[in-house]
Amino acid sequence: MEGITADAARYLAIGLAGLGLAGVGIGLGILGNGAMNALGRNPEARDAIAPNMILALAFTEAIGIYGLVVAILLIFVAQPF
Numbered sequence: 380m381e382g383i384t385a386d387a388a389r390y391l392a393i394g395l396a397g398l399g400l401a402g403v404g405i406g407l408g409i410l411g412n413g414a415m416n417a418l419g420r421n422p423e424a425r426d427a428i429a430p431n432m433i434l435a436l437a438f439t440e441a442i443g444i445y446g447l448v449v450a451i452l453l454i455f456v457a458q459p460f
Contacts, residue, residue, distance in 0.1 A: 389457050396450040403443030410435050 383391075414432035418425060 389453065392457070393450050393453045396446055396453060399446035400443050403439055403446070406439045407436060410439060 410432065414428055417428050
């Protein structure tokens with residue numbers, strides 16, 4: 380039985396790096412849902428909720444961009460050993 384090849388390991392690493400983007404999408408949905416629920420229950424608190432929501436969305440999106448950069452680097456830079 381033959382082991383895993385270098386190309387297969389590389390593609391597996393790319394897939395795992397891209398899998399982080401699914402987590403980011405779920406996180407963005409949960410953040411948006413929580414903010415909309417809060418605004419629906421207390422519309423007067425918009426000035427306190429909106430900036431915090433936008434900041435949390437930006438940080439979550441940045442994590443997704445890091446995962447995307449890692450995946451792209453693995454595609455174009457990683458050399459088989």
